[in-house]
Amino acid sequence: MTVLHEIADVKRSPEEVYDYVSDFTTTVEWDATAVAARKLTPGAVAVGTIFEVECALPIGSITLLYTVKTLQANMLIVLSGSCRFFDIEDTISFIDVPGGTRIDYRAEFFFKPLMSTLAGFAQQGLESMGRDSVAGLARALKDNFPVETPTATDKVADKLVLPALSLFSRLGYKLGRKRFHPMTASVKHKHMVITGASSGLGYATAQELARRGADLTLVVRDRVKAEKAVADLKLETGNSDIRYELADLSLMADVDSLVERMKKNGRPIDVLINNAGALFNPRSETSEGLEQSFALLLLSPYRLTEGLKPLLLMASSPRVINVVSGGMYSQALNVEQLLVPDTPAYSGSEAYARQKRALMVLTQEWAAEWEGEGIVVNAMHPGWADTPGVRSALPQFRKLTRHVLRSSEEGADTIVWLAVATEAGSVSGKLFLDRAEHTVHLLSKTKGSRQETEKLMDFLASNRGSIDAAQRASASVET
Ligand SMILES: NC(=O)c1ccc[n+]([C@@H]2O[C@H](COP(=O)([O-])OP(=O)(O)OC[C@H]3O[C@@H](n4cnc5c(N)ncnc54)[C@H](OP(=O)(O)O)[C@@H]3O)[C@@H](O)[C@H]2O)c1
Structure with a gap:
């Protein structure tokens, strides 16, 4: 198992952060590897909701199917995902801290049998992707973007x-x-x-x-x-x-x-x-x-x-x-x-x-x-x-x-x-x-x-x- 663990503090309420992240289709806005995402099940996000996320990774393009396993409003979301190379469990906690929210993001990778030898080599790349994703999430939640002028x-x-x-x-x-x-x-x-x-x-x-x-x-x-x-x-x-x-x-x-x-x-x-x-x-x-x-x-x-x-x-x-x-x-x-x-x-x-x-x-x-x-x-x-x-x-x-x-x-x-x-x-x-x-x-x-x-x-x-x-x-x- 490979574990990534990142923490970021943002000046937004836990409710806002939770609402944004729990709809995991937003991953395309903050995770640089995610190129497309959609919710496959109808209704509000709940335990059992399934998201499909397409990612462009150095090892190739993959489609991850995530299922929401646990939801605690404004506090916690756990998603388990699966693709042809690995299974993954994302545990994202939203902690109320003075002036905002601490996002505690833990991702556990379980590589499929033939891929496990690659896991050791992939560790560094995964760590840097994890860091970039959580930094991207913090940047998105800063919400201080300019109105784009014409290119x-x-x-x-x-x-x-x-x-x-x-x-x-x-x-x-x-x-x-x-x-x-x-x-x-x-x-x-x-x-x-x-x-x-x-x-x-x-x-x-x-x-x-x-x-x-x-x-x-x-x-x-x-x-x-x-x-x-x-x-x-x-x-x-x-x-x-x-x-x-x-x-x-x-x-x-x-x-x-x-x-x-x-x-x-x-x-x-x-x-x-x-x-x-x-x-x-x-x-x-x-x-x-x-x-x-x-x-x-x-x-x-x-x-x-x-x-x-x-x-x-x-x-x-x-x-x-x-x-x-x-x-x-x-x-x-x-x-x-x-x-x-x-x-x-x-x-x-x-x-x-x-x-x-x-x-x-x-x-x-x-x-x-x-x-x-x-x-x-x-x-x-x-x-x-x-x-x-x-x-x-x-x-x-x-x-x-x-x-x-x-x-x-x-x-x-x-x-x-x-x-x-x-x-x-x-x-x-x-x-x-x-x-x-x-x-x-x-x-x-x-x-x-x-x-x-x-x-x-x-x-x-x-x-x-x-x-x-x-x-x-x-x-x-x-x-
Ligand atoms: N699609 C484009 O490429 C394009 C390009 C430039 C501008 N626009 C503009 O985008 C807007 C939406 O167009 P759309 O392409 O989405 O067309 P649409 O699919 O025909 O949708 C138009 C909507 O306006 C409603 N509507 C028409 N006449 C109405 C009336 N008298 N009272 C109340 N509602 C009425 C229609 O209701 P019903 O379902 O009852 O007909 C429908 O819901 C329009 O202002 C259009 O000029 C579209």
Whole structure:
């Protein structure tokens, strides 16, 4: 048997450290040998939970299957693992010490018969890997990472259309991931509202946030899909703090009624994720007479966010995340064109891109306006991800690009980062792709004037309608 024993002190509570480490999929963030990890059993982490961890070792690539043997909340986790070369038992204790937690990490290796002769030679390498892993864990838990500025590749891509487009693909995510930092901030019990959470990026975001213990409200328009999403997420993650609200977000009456219900409930909102979206071909109007893309992609997040602002202000460090699209790079802000007239020249992609450009401008305006109130507002674009939305709205595009499309999880990764990472709370009014800030203009012709931005804000304010009426009504009730 070979034994490794390492100790590290971190300035985090035992509960936070235990929550982070006991979900052993986080091993990819701190153990340099771990390249991929997933939880194979559904539900919350418990005795019997199985994790699969792929490691790149000097002796070759191995897949370790770990089973949780013992769990003592905030104190101890014991995992036993097995691969073709050895069995292993990891005993990780979390000791409450003044100002933080002492992590006591003991790993016992039992080499398989033919490998035992190698064990003596491997001792030094194993010791140094053990030291690096626990040092990596301590570094992750320090949680003092910077927001990544664009790399040289990003800077070139942000000036040229074709390289920028290549970053939208799965390759862009692969490159971006190399500079990802661990996300160890706890979001347990933080209330996060996600629109369009029934499929694609919204669902993938909900999965990851649920896994991290956030308290989720999913805004979905279809009751059957909503119930299924909540049930699946609860089963998969063991998180029971997940509920849904029904709203067709292209209808302002639904948006306003959702706002009223949530305000009545009074639960502060830590993170609001404006994700719901669709591309409309041919042009169509809502039953309220608004063109669909304008209603769903711009007016709806505007009204919802303005309406929920009192609940955001009740949270300690609220964040708003607007999901835009790389399509916006083709358009300048043009307020006249937002109301997309019914002409033969209508293009769903153009209408979509214009609303997303306006949402980006709105993100920047809100960030500046709400800075003093402590609300952080950022936008992200997911690149190109293979979601039900892309499959139904852009079948030809999907056919051509299917081999390079990201998964929903890869597309949603930056939404999760903006909601969770400590460093993401330190910037506002920016656009992110793969956890790094990117330019909001690829082409100089899309740069709009201050005058046009003010026109947008006036135009949206003139559409506040019932938000103001409702706020006046609730103010008169309170007085
Ligand atoms: N996938 C990409 O490559 C990509 C690229 C750039 C930007 N985006 C943006 O990412 C966001 C998510 O898109 P996705 O690709 O994940 O598409 P998706 O799979 O179609 O998901 C869109 C979500 O929005 C919901 N939604 C649509 N219309 C709604 C309405 N009127 N009221 C309430 N909810 C509504 C959908 O609900 P139903 O299930 O009921 O339809 C669904 O849950 C969108 O804002 C999209 O513009 C995606």
